[in-house]
Amino acid sequence: xxxxxxxxxxxxxxxxxxxxxxxxxxxxxxxxxxxxxxxxxxxxxxxxxxxxxxxxxxxxxxxxxxxxxxxxxxxxxxxxxxxxxxxxxxxxxxxxxxxxxxxxxxxxxxxxxxxxxxxxxxxxxxxxxxxxxxxxxxxxxxxxxxxxxxxxxxxxxxxxxxxxxxxxxxxxxxxxxxxxxxxxxxxxxxxxxxxxxxxxxxxxxxxxxxxxxxxxxxxxxxxxxxxxxxxxxxxxxxxxxxxxxxxxxxxxxxxxxxxxxxxxxxxxxxxxxxxxxxxxxxxxxxxxxxxxxxxxxxxxxxxxxxxxxxxxxxxx
Numbered sequence: 001x002x003x004x005x006x007x008x009x010x011x012x013x014x015x016x017x018x019x020x021x022x023x024x025x026x027x028x029x030x031x032x033x034x035x036x037x038x039x040x041x042x043x044x045x046x047x048x049x050x051x052x053x054x055x056x057x058x059x060x061x062x063x064x065x066x067x068x069x070x071x072x073x074x075x076x077x078x079x080x081x082x083x084x085x086x087x088x089x090x091x092x093x094x095x096x097x098x099x100x101x102x103x104x105x106x107x108x109x110x111x112x113x114x115x116x117x118x119x120x121x122x123x124x125x126x127x128x129x130x131x132x133x134x135x136x137x138x139x140x141x142x143x144x145x146x147x148x149x150x151x152x153x154x155x156x157x158x159x160x161x162x163x164x165x166x167x168x169x170x171x172x173x174x175x176x177x178x179x180x181x182x183x184x185x186x187x188x189x190x191x192x193x194x195x196x197x198x199x200x201x202x203x204x205x206x207x208x209x210x211x212x213x214x215x216x217x218x219x220x221x222x223x224x225x226x227x228x229x230x231x232x233x234x235x236x237x238x239x240x241x242x243x244x245x246x247x248x249x250x251x252x253x254x255x256x257x258x259x260x261x262x263x264x265x266x267x268x269x270x271x272x273x274x275x276x277x278x279x280x281x282x283x284x285x286x287x288x289x290x291x292x293x294x295x296x297x298x299x300x301x302x303x304x305x306x307x308x309x310x311x312x313x314x315x316x
Contacts, residue, residue, distance in 0.1 A: 001076050004057050007035050010047070014038075021079060025065040026129055027277050028224040029286075031072070033060075033079035040083045040104075042157075042165065042190055048080055049188065050163035060312065061188065063131035064106055066227050067138060069290075071283040072313030082133055087113065090193050097198065098154065102191040103133025107140075107149070115204045119196035121152040126208035127215045129227060136189045137182050138308075139175045144214050150175045152194040159188040178231055178308055220268045224277040229290070230305040237303060248297075248305055249273035255296035262289040283313070 007015050019036035022028055039045045052059045058077030062068070084104040091098040097119055101110060107128045114122050124147040128140055135149040136156070142148075153170045160166070174181040182189060215221070230248040238246045252258065252272035259269045261278075263285030268274035275289065294305050 001034065001074070004035065004055070004077065006051065006055055007037075007057065007078060010051060011037060015078070019079070021062070021065075021081070024062060024081065025068060025070070026224065027065075027069060027226045027281070029070050029277065029281055029283065031070045031075060033075045035078040036081065037078055038081045038083040040085075042084065042159075045084065045159055045188065045190060046163045046165065048078070049159055049161070052078065053161050053163070061133075063104070063134035064129050066129035067134065067309050068312060069226055069229075069286065069307075069309045070312045071287060073283070075312070082131055084190065086191065095198055096195055098193050098195050100191055100193050101132055103131060103136070103189050105132050106130070107132060107135055111208060114196060115201055115208060118198055118201045118204070120199040120204055121194060121196040122149070123204045123208040124211050125149060127212045132192075133189050136173070136192065137180055138178055139173075139180050141177070142211060144211065148175065150180070152196055154193045154195050156192040157190045158182070159190055161186060165190070177234075218271055220270045220274050220276060223268075224281075225268070225274050226309045228273045228308050229275050230273055230293075231308045233303060241301060241303070243301075247273070248308075251297045251301055251303065251305070252293055255293075255300045257293050257296050260289065260292065262286075262292070265289045267293065 014037065016036045019033045020030065021033055021036060022030045037048055039048055051057065060075050060079050062079055062081040082104040084102045086102040088100050089097055090100050099119065107125055107130055110132055111122045111126045124142045128135065140149045150170065150173065155167050155169055156173060157165060157167050172181065232246045232248050235246060249272040252267065257267050258272040260267045264278045264281040265285050266276050266278055268276050297303055297305050
């Protein structure tokens with residue numbers, strides 16, 4: 001594995017070597033970063049991105065550590081964990097506030113802070129793991145009622161591969177189910193301006209608590225998991241095969257895989273689209289279980305499941 005002394009030369013004590021960052025991953029798989037860095041400002045982000053691209057240094061961006069499955073024990077290059085956190089009011093009218101929020105904030109903090117300020121837009125996402133940046137990258141969704149993290153976005157500040165910063169309107173991001181343009185371009189969402197409507201904090205709190213109750217009722221809680229592992233199927237496939245649901249969890253359940261276990265990895269008995277690390281889960285066991293799930297669904301429904309999680313390393 002190549003070493004990158006330039007990282008140490010430029011960042012000094014602010015960059016760490018051989019860091020086990022398993023505790024930062026919601027799946028809790030053991031993985032070590034060759035180098036580890038936490039940008040806390042836009043300037044930090046510019047510096048690390050310019051250096052990595054100019055010197056062909058591989059990197060992995062880490063937010064809240066959810067929605068990420070690792071199939072390697074060591075991440076080469078540098079793991080960049082987003083710690084850029086800033087929130088400010090851009091504009092205020094009688095019925096709404098435009099709030100600029102940076103990408104490093106955990107979604108849970110964004111929900112609590114906006115509820116406290118009596119601002120509606122994020123309350124249904126209470127309990128969503130990860131950071132705002134990751135939620136924008138994946139266009140995270142809640143279904144009761146349907147609510148995307150991107151719904152209230154007006155403008156986003158992005159950082160491109162040349163280290164240049166610019167603002168783009170919401171339309172630029174091409175948001176769709178589990179998708180934003182950032183997945184294709186590799187650009188980094190730094191912060192965004194969100195138009196949030198003014199509402200009674202008690203009403204917002206009730207909505208947030210309703211979401212939490214529904215999550216706890218339908219999803220495994222207090223366990224090591226990345227969240228939903230596979231994408232739900234499009235309505236076109238649901239209609240084609242006359243299925244009662246688009247849910248990947250439904251397909252996995254009907255294919256007889258709920259509760260299936262390989263090593264310390266198990267398909268949740270509560271929600272079949274969650275894979276749980278019951279302790280010392282190994283990458284090869286996760287690979288086997290993931291493939292068994294896909295094969296079972298393919299055999300029963302002739303449908304190919306697509307991973308929702310980001311796969312790091314070789315999953316074959």
